[in-house]
Amino acid sequence: MPATCKPPLVSITIIKYPKQYIFFALLAMAIHRLPLLVNRGIYFWKLLGCGKGGGFSRQPDWRQWAVLTSGDQIDFSKISHEQLLKKLYGNFIAGWYRFFRCGVSTILLEPVSGHGCWDGKQPFGSLAPGAVPVAPVAVLTRATIRAGKIKRFWEHMDEVSHQLHRVPGLISSLSIGEIPFLKQATFSIWNSSEDMHAFAYGTVRHINVVQKTREEKWYTEELFVRFKVLVEYRSVL
Structure with a gap:
């Protein structure tokens, strides 16, 4: 990522295809x-599948997909969702999303704090670990699981994922x-940092799982980032 005093503009777009177009998804x-x-305006990108439910999920949603990018700042004021997609992705x-009549949601984000890497990179810049974004707060938690720890990981993640949907302060999760x-x-949006912390550090099951990840070394790589939510677009193209 180019050296700059400005944080990158991070986008996550969630695409829902009509059932008859799953092959094209x-x-x-x-x-x-x-x-x-x-x-050239994108420093880092990922095309992503989506799971059913909001936490870590082993059940794929074949109709829903996502693209995440980190790149140059753009002027997104006074433009339509489709114009924004053209600016972001070309x-x-x-045009592909429009042709297949996809339901599309795009959230623009500013990274505020975090730690860790994604494929050995820091795609959201050099972040202070403890800075707190203004509400609402978006959180990205990502990990590469060791092949020998897959069974242990999924034995515990189902419980945490089910509990996630019952905690106060959660707006949405993916x-x-x-x-x-x-x-x-997982990508989640919370009413406040306090609500997010209450789940992360005040829920016994979640605390126990975090301890196990450290003690048993489940991950080869992990990333945790908090974002300020700039704007959200929703439309059927």
């Missing part, structure tokens, strides 16, 4: 790599991932 995971790869990807079972992430 899978195809997009291959052919959308090229326009993202040659986009005409080809934006299960995303690059490789089923191995490279998993």
Whole structure:
């Protein structure tokens, strides 16, 4: 990522395909790599599958997919959702979503604090570990699970994921991932940092799982980032 005093603009777009176009959703995971790869305004990108439910999930949602990018700041004031998609990802990807009549949600974010890496990189810049964003707070938690620890990981994650939906202060959550079972992430939005901390550090099951990840070394790599939510778009293209 280029050296700059400005934080990158982070986007996460969630795409819901009509049921009859699931094949083209899978195809997009291959052919959308090229326009993202040659986009000079993007430093880091990931095409992601989605799971059913909001926490770590082993059940794929074949209709829902996501793209996450970190890149140059753009002026997103006074533009439509489709114009934003063209600015972020280019005409080809934006046109693809329109052609297949996808339901699309895009959230623009500013990284505030965090630690860890993604594929050996710091895609959201050098972040202070303890800074607190203004409400609402978005959180990305991501990990690469050791092959020998997959069974242990999923034995405990189902309970935590089910509990996540019952905690106060959670606005929404999304299960995303690059490789089923191995490279998993959750993206969640909370009413406040206090609500997020109450779940992370005040829930016995979650605390126990975090301790086990350290003691048993479940992950080869992990990332935790808090974001300020800038704006959210929703539309059917």
